[in-house]
Amino acid sequence: MKTRIVRIDENNIDIELLSEAGKIIKEGGLVAFPTETVYGLGGDAFNSESSMKIYAAKGRPSDNPLIVHIADIDDLYKVADDVSDIALKVAQRFWPGPLTMIFKKKESVPKETTGGLDTVAVRMPIHGVAREFIRCAGGFVAAPSANLSGRPSPTSAKYVCEDLDGRVDMIIAGGDSDIGLESTIVDMSVPKPVILRPGYITKENLNEVIDEVTIDRTILDDSAGLRPKAPGMKYRHYAPKGDLTIVKGESVRVIKYINEHINEAKLNNLKTGVIATEDTKENYVADVVKNIGSRDNPSSIARNLFRILREFDDENVDVMYTEGFDENGLSMATMNRLLKAAGHKEVKL
Ligand code: TXA
Ligand code: MG
Numbered sequence: 533m534k535t536r537i538v539r540i541d542e543n544n545i546d547i548e549l550l551s552e553a554g555k556i557i558k559e560g561g562l563v564a565f566p567t568e569t570v571y572g573l574g575g576d577a578f579n580s581e582s583s584m585k586i587y588a589a590k591g592r593p594s595d596n597p598l599i600v601h602i603a604d605i606d607d608l609y610k611v612a613d614d615v616s617d618i619a620l621k622v623a624q625r626f627w628p629g630p631l632t633m634i635f636k637k638k639e640s641v642p643k644e645t646t647g648g649l650d651t652v653a654v655r656m657p658i659h660g661v662a663r664e665f666i667r668c669a670g671g672f673v674a675a676p677s678a679n680l681s682g683r684p685s686p687t688s689a690k691y692v693c694e695d696l697d698g699r700v701d702m703i704i705a706g707g708d709s710d711i712g713l714e715s716t717i718v719d720m721s722v723p724k725p726v727i728l729r730p731g732y733i734t735k736e737n738l739n740e741v742i743d744e745v746t747i748d749r750t751i752l753d754d755s756a757g758l759r760p761k762a763p764g765m766k767y768r769h770y771a772p773k774g775d776l777t778i779v780k781g782e783s784v785r786v787i788k789y790i791n792e793h794i795n796e797a798k799l800n801n802l803k804t805g806v807i808a809t810e811d812t813k814e815n816y817v818a819d820v821v822k823n824i825g826s827r828d829n830p831s832s833i834a835r836n837l838f839r840i841l842r843e844f845d846d847e848n849v850d851v852m853y854t855e856g857f858d859e860n861g862l863s864m865a866t867m868n869r870l871l872k873a874a875g876h877k878e879v880k881l
Contacts (some may be wrong), residue, residue: 535697537689539705542566542660547668550661554668556701557582562589564678564692565665566706567657569630569715569732570685570838571692572601572675573700574665577611580642583674589699592681596763597647598674599632599715600654603666611641611652611672618742619720625741628658630711630732634719645674647763651721661706677714678703684770684838684873687712691842712835713865717762718745727751728762730865732834751868770873772844772852774805778874780856781881787815789881790853794818797851805844807854809833820849830862837866841873 538549553563557576562585564573573590575582577600587594600611605623608615612635619633637652646652657663666673677685680695689705696703716731718738725745727735738745750760777793779786794804794817806818810826822840825832844852854870856878857863871878 533698533701535693535700536702537693537697537705538702539689540661542706545660545664547664550664550668550704553665553702553704554670557669557673560585561701562586562699563665563669563702563704564696564700565662565673565675565704566659566689566709567601567662568659568710569657569713570687570709570711571678571689572599572662572673573678573696574601574669574673574675576670577601577645577672577674578640578642580644583642583644586674586676589696590676590679590681592676594644595647596676597649597651597653598645598676600641600645600652601662601666601673601675602654602656603628603663603671605656607671608635608654608656611638612636612654613638614721616720618725621741622718622720622725622738623656626733626737627656628663629656630658630715631655632715632717632729634717634721634728636721649763651719653717655715659706661704665704682769682771684841685714687835687838691839708835710835711831712838713869716865719748719761726761728760730868732831732862732865734861734864736861770838770841770869771875772841772849772873774803774844774848774850774852776844776852776854776874776877778854778856778870778878779881780878783812783855785881786855787812789879790855791815791817793853794851802850803848805847805849805852807840807852809855812855818853820844820847824854827857830857830866833857834862834866837869 632655716733717729804818805820
């Protein structure tokens, strides 16, 4: 398939081009598009064949449900049943934005879109291009992240092209994703809301409007061997080709530990890499040292993570170490993705 790649600037949206993108969706085709979290791989949410095509293009198991993206809150009621007052309050507070909510699905939403489940995930992004694109596409765009299954979610069009050129009808390039981690997922189909995937909207943020919200145990303790409630969370994700280990503890000891292990790997002729922070980047002896951002600015760390994981692959790094982060606020989401990328290899000093 020949993929058409178009560039659309969020500050100067070319509606004609977006109408062409929307037409592709309405005709059953696939379009990758930018959002504030990561790029999405979109198809018509009401067209079961489009959803099947999405799974095929990503190489994704079809039991892993898609997120339905909308552009207007009222459209929630066209895909979701039993929307509680609490859920509406959360929507009014955090939409448009990096939050996905799970509801009982309407009969009309095909099972192919929801991975066979009776529930549906819904999100209303804030990115200007995403919202206009969704409107042009008829209002309901089913989309997972626009990466090949197993790879880090793409935070720039370059990575979407790497993974999906030739596999989709169109890629809309719209700059780098502001947030860089996928949306927070909250299950609203149960009596007490549960966070199934941590993201930019934190538990503390949600507590501004809902008293009771818990975090799915499998996020906090992956070793428990429990099955995550968001099917996608069970897959090994984001893993770089090389071997990644997280090292947590007091900074001086972390640096010493990592450097010792890097030197050992070098003796074995392995190419080494470290994910460091603004304050520690000068201290490492690895072949490739990446500065993920400043500990004072957790958003910068979240934004850079997926790019760095891809760069390690591009640079054929064999052995990687990363500093760990405290699992509070936004850093909980960063650590959740890092732990997956490391296959849960974590050293606590
Ligand atoms: O930020 C995002 O959410 C991005 C952008 C494109 O919007 N999308 C994204 O989609 O990350 P994806 O498919 O990579 O992740 C969707 C997650 C998966 O873990 C999936 O299992 C879960 O949402 N999910 C979808 N529908 C669900 C449902 N009905 N019940 C539980 N989990 C669901
Ligand atoms: Mg994904």
